[in-house]
Amino acid sequence: MLVGGAKNTPGPDSMxxxxxxEKVSAIAPGAQQRIYIGPNTTAGVNETFNQIVTENxxxxxxxxxxxxxxxxxxxxxxxxxxIFREGAAQGQAFFAASGDQGAYDCQNQDLAVDVPAxxxxxxxxxxxxxxxxxxxxxxxxxxxxxxxxxxSYGGGGGISSIFSRPAYQKGLGPAIDNRLVPDVSANADxxxxxxxxxxxxxxxxxxxxxxxxxxxxxxxxxxxAIDVNQYLISQRCQPLGHANALLYRLAAxxxxxxxxxxITEGNNLYYLAGPGYDLATGxxxxxxxxxxxxxxxxxxxx
Numbered sequence: 001m002l003v004g005g006a007k008n009t010p011g012p013d014s015m016x017x018x019x020x021x022e023k024v025s026a027i028a029p030g031a032q033q034r035i036y037i038g039p040n041t042t043a044g045v046n047e048t049f050n051q052i053v054t055e056n057x058x059x060x061x062x063x064x065x066x067x068x069x070x071x072x073x074x075x076x077x078x079x080x081x082x083i084f085r086e087g088a089a090q091g092q093a094f095f096a097a098s099g100d101q102g103a104y105d106c107q108n109q110d111l112a113v114d115v116p117a118x119x120x121x122x123x124x125x126x127x128x129x130x131x132x133x134x135x136x137x138x139x140x141x142x143x144x145x146x147x148x149x150x151x152s153y154g155g156g157g158g159i160s161s162i163f164s165r166p167a168y169q170k171g172l173g174p175a176i177d178n179r180l181v182p183d184v185s186a187n188a189d190x191x192x193x194x195x196x197x198x199x200x201x202x203x204x205x206x207x208x209x210x211x212x213x214x215x216x217x218x219x220x221x222x223x224x225a226i227d228v229n230q231y232l233i234s235q236r237c238q239p240l241g242h243a244n245a246l247l248y249r250l251a252a253x254x255x256x257x258x259x260x261x262x263i264t265e266g267n268n269l270y271y272l273a274g275p276g277y278d279l280a281t282g283x284x285x286x287x288x289x290x291x292x293x294x295x296x297x298x299x300x301x302x
Contacts, residue, residue: 049080050083059092066114113158126182127214144185155268182279184281227292231292235296251277256297259290
């Protein structure tokens with residue numbers, strides 16, 4: 001779907017699109033994907049998300065678009081917030097990358113979070129470093145950060161200066177009345193990253209590339225949400241819908257299974273990971289099967 005006069009011509013950031021599509025295809029291979037392509041401008045971003053909400057076809061949405069919160073126009077942010085608010089009311093779940101500059105989303109010395117992961121009606125996805133065994137079995141995760149030169153990287157996270165804390169985050173994290181980011185996390189370390197095939201039109205050769213960043217963590221979560229929705233429907237339960245409130249409920253309740261890997265090690269260049277919710281990794285990374293079964297257990301008692 002082309003929005004706002006955009007053209008379906010690969011540009012310098014086209015790998016972002018390819019990665020999202022391939023990650024969803026790998027984890028939710030039966031899902032029907034609808035790709036929205038819009039201008040890489042503030043107006044273009046708002047128009048694209050408005051098109052997604054107006055059509056109300058996509059139940060789960062993944063985006064890696066982002067700009068640091070202090071650089072965003074507050075009026076445009078409020079407009080975007082209304083769009084996401086409407087989408088949430090319709091039962092659409094938006095998963096957004098929280099950025100790859102750790103707690104310093106503007107790439108300077110000031111603490112800042114990323115838009116639209118800062119939106120209360122969006123699920124902000126942070127980053128971890130995932131360690132697995134020789135046979136791919138899960139071992140542990142830490143909050144993702146990489147100290148490189150000239151730039152360091154890490155999973156976006158921190159405190160919004162624009163939005164108030166939503167009800168689902170009450171009682172978590174620091175004693176401040178603002179929206180906390182991220183909500184959840186997944187592997188984003190390019191050293192332990194995912195393989196994606198990219199057909200280039202530039203100087204780099206086409207082929208397989210190892211990809212990292214929260215741009216890969218967001219579609220991972222979106223794809224898992226699609227799988228969980230399919231399981232919920234098979235059990236005659238309602239799908240996740242907006243999902244944020246349910247995810248926090250799953251993390252807080254006494255439940256038969258552990259829906260999240262609680263990340264307690266590492267940092268995102270400033271905030272430390274620790275038990276429970278933290279500003280480096282949010283609620284943690286997913287155990288999809290456990291999450292699905294916990295969601296069904298909630299369904300059975302409502």
